[in-house]
Amino acid sequence: MIKFLASPDDxxxxxxxxxxxxEQLKSITNxxxxxxxxxxxxxxxxxxxxxxxxxxxxxxxxLRYSLKHIGDLSxxxxxxxxxxARWIDVIASWENRVLPSIDIRVFDxxxxxxALDWASESLEMxxxxxxxxxxxxxAVRAFALTGPLRSxxxxxxxxxxxxxxxxxxxxxxxxxxxxYGLRPSVFTQDIVKMKLRALQHVKAYALVGGPSWxxxxxxxxxxxxxxxxxxxxxDDENDAWEWLGAAPVGESxxxxx
Numbered sequence: 001m002i003k004f005l006a007s008p009d010d011x012x013x014x015x016x017x018x019x020x021x022x023e024q025l026k027s028i029t030n031x032x033x034x035x036x037x038x039x040x041x042x043x044x045x046x047x048x049x050x051x052x053x054x055x056x057x058x059x060x061x062x063l064r065y066s067l068k069h070i071g072d073l074s075x076x077x078x079x080x081x082x083x084x085a086r087w088i089d090v091i092a093s094w095e096n097r098v099l100p101s102i103d104i105r106v107f108d109x110x111x112x113x114x115a116l117d118w119a120s121e122s123l124e125m126x127x128x129x130x131x132x133x134x135x136x137x138x139a140v141r142a143f144a145l146t147g148p149l150r151s152x153x154x155x156x157x158x159x160x161x162x163x164x165x166x167x168x169x170x171x172x173x174x175x176x177x178x179x180y181g182l183r184p185s186v187f188t189q190d191i192v193k194m195k196l197r198a199l200q201h202v203k204a205y206a207l208v209g210g211p212s213w214x215x216x217x218x219x220x221x222x223x224x225x226x227x228x229x230x231x232x233x234x235d236d237e238n239d240a241w242e243w244l245g246a247a248p249v250g251e252s253x254x255x256x257x
Contacts, residue, residue: 001016001017001018001024002014002015002016002017002020002024002027002028003015003017004031005045005047005116007045007116007119007120008120009035009038009039010035010039010041010042010043011035011042011043011044011045011116011119011120012028012031012032012042012043012044012045013044013045013047013116013119014028014031014045014046014047015049015050016046016047016048016050016051017050017051018050018051020051032044036075040075041075041076042075042076042077043076043077043078043079043080043119043120043121044076044078044079044080044119045079045080045082045115045116045119045120046079046080046081047112048081048082048083048085049082049084049109051083051085076102077102077103078102078103078104078105078119078121079102079103079104079105079119080105080107080115080116080118080119081104081105081106081107081115082106082107082108082109082111082112082115083106083107083109084108084109105118128153128156129145129146129147129148129149129153129179130143130144130145130146130149130153130157131143131146131251132160132251133174133176133248133250133251134248134249134250134251135174135246135247135248135249136246136247136248136249137245137246138164138167138168139164139167139168139170139171139172140171140172140173140174140244140246141160141161141164141171141172141173141174142173142174142175142176142246142248143157143174143175143176144176144178144251145176145177145178145179146178146179147179148179154194157194158193158194158197161173161194161197162197165197165201169201170201170202170203171201171202171203172202172203172204172205172206172244172245172246173198173202173204173205173206174205174206174208174240174241174244175205175206175207175208176208176209176234176237177207177208177210178209178234198227203226203227203228204227204228204230204243205227205228205229205230206230206232206240206241206243206244207229207230207231207232208231208232208233208234208236208237208240209232209233209234209237210231230243
């Protein structure tokens with residue numbers, strides 16, 4: 001049995017007793033979807049003191065939901081678990097390593113008030129990992145990747161590029177990689193669609209910096225793709241701009257279309 005508890009609007013607070021079946025799990029995932037539709041990020045409070053087991057159907061449904069919504073997992077910033085069950089503590093520790101964007105903490109039952117308070121604290125949005133580089137030609141788009149790429153960065157980048165495609169049809173693109181890293185949550189349909197659109201609209205792509213293996217990948221892909229792809233070292237960025245036929249004007253945090 002599950003019971004939804006009073007909490008701030010961006011917190012999904014639930015008390016779970018005994019067995020959780022597929023129907024009950026569906027009501028939980030529906031509540032999560034509702035909150036994500038209204039808020040960029042949410043937190044969760046789960047009182048698991050009475051939890052005995054999940055049915056097999058519930059476990060399978062949970063797996064299907066997680067795979068379908070993997071792109072939204074980074075939007076769940078904080079999870080408070082109230083339990084004395086050590087096996088849940090072990091699972092939480094493992095998930096903290098697999099999903100570093102989610103802060104998962106386990107609280108003893110007598111600290112459940114502190115758990116809800118912690119889950120309800122204001123969620124600080126992470127700084128964008130993409131910086132927009134303004135160029136002297138609107139049909140040349142440029143960005144700098146300065147941290148782990150998150151799903152929110154992907155959405156902003158896709159919006160910026162789509163607006164440029166609408167204005168120009170085809171564009172040239174520069175990506176300076178100052179820091180390379182991917183959150184598990186970025187592997188979504190959105191990034192696949194963005195790459196497919198890029199194949200249609202980007203005629204030249206300059207990749208600047210990044211791990212050494214990126215140069216080999218760029219050389220391998222260049223003859224196989226309709227767009228020209230070239231890799232440049234960070235010290236050779238001026239050559240990349242010359243190849244694209246543009247120059248940088250300034251940089252701004254985040255991506256603005």
